[in-house]
Amino acid sequence: MAVYVYSIVAATHPLRLDGLTGVGDPPAALRTVDAGTLSAVVSDAPEGLRPKRRDLGAHQTVQERLMADGGILPLRFGLTAPDDDAVRTVLEERTEEYTERLEALEGCVEYNLKASQDEESLLRRILLESDEARRLNDEIRSGRGGPDLPLALGELVAQEVRTRQEALAAEIVGALRPLARDELSSQPTGDDFLNVSFLVERKGEEEFTTEEKRLADEMGEEFGFRLNGPLPPYSFV
Template identity: 25%
Template sequence: MTNGIYIYGVIKLSNSQEPQNFGIDNPAIPRVFTVGFQDIAAVVSPRPLMRYDSLEQEQVVQDLAIHNFVIEKAMERFTIVPIKFGSMVEAEAEVTEFLTKGYTLLHEILKRMEGHRELDVVARWELSKVLPIISRENSQIREKQQEIAAKAGNASMEDKIILGQYIERALTAEKTRYHQAILQALQPVAEEVGVHDIAGDEMIFNAAFLLATPAVDAFYHALDALDQSLESSVNFRVVGPLPPYSFATIEVKRFDRASIDEAREILHLPVDITAKTVRDAYHQLAKEHHPDTNSEEDSREFQRINTAYTTLQDFTENGLIYPQVYQWPNERE
């Protein structure tokens, strides 16, 4: 299998063009070193070149653990901007190109993340304790339960469905109330908040908080006060301090040459292209194959032309490899 370079993250490092060995003494982790450009450096390892979306789940879990371990180890000494898990390039020269192309963006994010840490907070309640309370306090649920009880074994399925709907609505409303209370208590201490998806009936809150390092103690004090105000009805779990995974993860955008060549052929372009030649070729072909005035076959060709244009437009603007802030599938508060 061909070897490549795995990228964990980017750090600000003096004398960055001198490779730094991180000295991680773990036989499961390949040698970790840096590839630098000016005053930033990528933290990397030599790894077999592979596509991580094609690996077995067990291997993905193992490699993700290594990915996070190296980033968090680097965080002990440096401000680090994480790179999205599974990011690989073919050679060190591509790492340098990535840093060169993205220097302004990476430098800006490193500056913004300096002296900051992420804390992830998950809150859960115990349904066995919550449901009786909701049943007592919600008149709709209480009355429907009494109605069903009065019918003994003759309650209809419709009655039970309606009761279930009442309970579901009440739980959703209560979750929302708790969520807002937790956010209101903790958000003022943080500089940014990333709200993640809720998983399961017992999870009521799941969010990441970006904190200036001096604010970490204040955050824990706010969490303790919140826990007391909720009378320990909610179980909180805090993970961190972490690198800013939820706020500054970078994605390595990389074109393979075959896709560029294919796009050039579709637009009938030579090897050397510019933004103008791409735009001119697109406008000419789009006019010839526009679906409003042509056949269904031309409609399919129009889609190919559009895709090729988007690819080459991106390529002429950014080159074969460049960084982009990764957008996590969650909300921002």
């Protein structure tokens, strides 16, 4: 039977799984697959698994319980293997790689930061601070300009937005980088100009979150900061 794989841990991990169940309806019992110095936490994989709230919650709860007791390599929701032997084979073949990653993530959690900027405030700022943008806008509003001016203004504003937000993203990441062990940027979506995950040592969490709040307060109400964490370090596995 196919197995659902939650996480990889060192064989010395306490593995306090009492009272926990896994994904599926009814919830599957958790067990471990052991291979030398590593273990994988698994359960039987239900057929037709979908990312429903209950199953996502069960997956996350297993990660959080394990993470509270030691280093883990948390796997993304939905990862399955043909059977226990297939899991054991992968653990044996990649023991060195997995052990190195466990050591790198020991004592750490993930924080994901997304940031956006109010569009109207940004456009007003560009028109105030860019002489060329202001000139083009004035000509368009006066009716003196030709039909190509709106396109020229649009291209100029788009370039200004990219330049300014890239600089802001670099400034934010630069301020938080010294407080993290590692970082990983992802492509922002929607109105966001920043989407970055930080690997933060547990002993430094308070300092990291305090600095993030200071940055958010300093940048003002036109910016929206959304910090999510502490999380299992999915992005750094």
